[in-house]
Amino acid sequence: xxxxxxxxxxxxxxxxxxxxxxxxxxxxxxxxxxxxxxxxxxxxxxxxxxxxxxxxxxxxxxxxxxxxxxxxxxxxxxxxxxxxxxxxxxxxxxxxxxxxxxxxxxxxxxxxxxxxxxxxxxxxxxxxxxxxxxxxxxxxxxxxxxxxxxxxxxxxxxxxxxxxxx
Numbered sequence: 001x002x003x004x005x006x007x008x009x010x011x012x013x014x015x016x017x018x019x020x021x022x023x024x025x026x027x028x029x030x031x032x033x034x035x036x037x038x039x040x041x042x043x044x045x046x047x048x049x050x051x052x053x054x055x056x057x058x059x060x061x062x063x064x065x066x067x068x069x070x071x072x073x074x075x076x077x078x079x080x081x082x083x084x085x086x087x088x089x090x091x092x093x094x095x096x097x098x099x100x101x102x103x104x105x106x107x108x109x110x111x112x113x114x115x116x117x118x119x120x121x122x123x124x125x126x127x128x129x130x131x132x133x134x135x136x137x138x139x140x141x142x143x144x145x146x147x148x149x150x151x152x153x154x155x156x157x158x159x160x161x162x163x164x165x166x
Contacts, residue, residue: 013067015041016051020061023052075114081119095129113120 018041021034038048082090097103103124110116 013064016064017068076112089123090127093124
């Protein structure tokens with residue numbers, strides 16, 4: 001689970017949740033990431049300890065988690081892909097879709113990425129159409145070249161031999 005989002009406003013419940021994750025998580029990567037976010041918010045280890053002591057019950061932690069999750073989902077709603085990500089999805093998304101049967105759309109809807117969902121869907125459709133057109137154009141080009149090669153062949157000797165034999 002990744003703690004992503006923009007530093008819009010520091011929300012008390014989000015900070016409480018980050019402290020809870022930092023102090024109680026078994027996942028080292030998640031623990032480090034939450035600590036880095038807390039440091040970015042201006043907390044040091046002493047402040048984190050004091051704040052953790054204030055969070056007394058599991059109910060408070062659960063409420064803080066729910067509120068922070070809601071805030072994160074609100075932020076996710078309008079998050080967009082960067083230009084580089086769009087290009088990657090356009091070019092390589094159809095390959096991943098047909099190789100692994102994974103479009104990535106279900107994860108986006110679960111995390112409330114409404115704008116990213118629409119962008120990815122459009123990019124996958126247009127990318128698939130693009131690659132189909134590239135395939136058709138390549139086939140047409142090589143078929144045209146094959147016909148040109150056939151027409152260039154000199155068959156006068158064959159025609160002369162055929163007429164003499166009759």
